[in-house]
Amino acid sequence: MTTNQSGGANFDKSKVEVNRDVVGHDSIGEQHNYYTAPTPQRKAELPNQPYFFGREEELETIKDALAPENRSWGALIDGPGGIGKTALAIRAGHLAPEGNFKTKIFLSAKVRDLTPQGEEKLEDFMLPNYIALLSELARELGEDDIAKIPENERANTVRRLLSDRYALIIIDNLETFTETERKRVFQFLGRLPSSCKAIVTSRRRTDVDARIVRLERLSREAAMNFIAELAKSKNNKHLARATQEERDKLYDTSGGNPLIIKWIAGQLGRKGCNHFTV
Numbered sequence: 001m002t003t004n005q006s007g008g009a010n011f012d013k014s015k016v017e018v019n020r021d022v023v024g025h026d027s028i029g030e031q032h033n034y035y036t037a038p039t040p041q042r043k044a045e046l047p048n049q050p051y052f053f054g055r056e057e058e059l060e061t062i063k064d065a066l067a068p069e070n071r072s073w074g075a076l077i078d079g080p081g082g083i084g085k086t087a088l089a090i091r092a093g094h095l096a097p098e099g100n101f102k103t104k105i106f107l108s109a110k111v112r113d114l115t116p117q118g119e120e121k122l123e124d125f126m127l128p129n130y131i132a133l134l135s136e137l138a139r140e141l142g143e144d145d146i147a148k149i150p151e152n153e154r155a156n157t158v159r160r161l162l163s164d165r166y167a168l169i170i171i172d173n174l175e176t177f178t179e180t181e182r183k184r185v186f187q188f189l190g191r192l193p194s195s196c197k198a199i200v201t202s203r204r205r206t207d208v209d210a211r212i213v214r215l216e217r218l219s220r221e222a223a224m225n226f227i228a229e230l231a232k233s234k235n236n237k238h239l240a241r242a243t244q245e246e247r248d249k250l251y252d253t254s255g256g257n258p259l260i261i262k263w264i265a266g267q268l269g270r271k272g273c274n275h276f277t278v
């Protein structure tokens with residue numbers, strides 16, 4: 001891809017469009033349970049989420065932030081890799097009342113994934129910068145000719161497109177943007193029409209004019225439900241056979257990080273790994 005400094009003129013549209021096809025990818029290089037149904041017009045739809053456990057308090061905080069009477073633009077979820085930021089944002093997105101949000105848009109800025117083999121570039125998932133994000137948003141709102149609009153006018157165009165819409169915009173993995181680009185995104189969100197709200201996820205802590213949800217370990221109870229679900233849906237016999245003591249050990253070893261739980265669970269029964277601690 002060739003992008004100029006602000007990412008606009010030479011931006012390779014095809015990259016973004018591929019991004020709109022599939023949005024879920026695990027940080028362990030495995031495809032998520034999140035996926036979008038292939039629809040010809042709108043592709044940045046909220047991914048499906050077959051299961052989700054716990055996080056009641058956080059969901060309540062986000063619900064509050066998304067209430068029409070709340071003046072802020074929404075909520076920022078931050079926390080370490082794999083802790084469940086994307087899962088929480090998607091859950092909150094599904095729970096947000098359709099009456100308040102007739103349009104729900106999910107945009108991912110993730111460019112790299114952690115796999116057991118190291119970092120892997122996700123070419124297909126690129127939304128490299130603010131201008132690309134705005135352009136994508138515009139296309140989702142039905143403005144296909146956004147590329148013809150000068151870059152410095154695009155934010156106003158998108159604001160105008162949003163002005164009579166009730167939209168919830170989820171921007172996932174904002175930490176992949178540079179500081180300047182992140183600032184531009186937050187400035188844009190600060191001037192969203194009041195009918196629209198946003199949820200942003202980021203591994204990076206940032207002070208913003210929105211509700212901040214600092215995501216930490218999954219509760220033990222939620223993790224136990226998650227482990228039971230993994231044993232069932234992944235048909236993981238080793239995990240299914242695990243005693244309560246072993247499940248507790250898995251939780252403690254993972255530090256309550258769902259991605260690590262998933263990763264350890266996936267290793268069980270493989271040669272050289274019969275334990276719940278790695």
Ligand SMILES: Nc1ncnc2c1ncn2[C@@H]1O[C@H](COP(=O)(O)OP(=O)(O)OP(=O)(O)O)[C@@H](O)[C@H]1O
Nearest residue numbers: 027051052053080081082083084085086087258259
């Ligand atoms: N509350 C939950 N209930 C069920 N599954 C969950 C929950 N939280 C996270 N997961 C699962 O754990 C894995 C990691 O979660 P997720 O991708 O949301 O983490 P993340 O914080 O967004 O990571 P990253 O920083 O890499 O983007 C995913 O497979 C997700 O579906």
Ligand SMILES: [Mg+2]
Nearest residue numbers: 085086172173
């Ligand atoms: Mg994520």
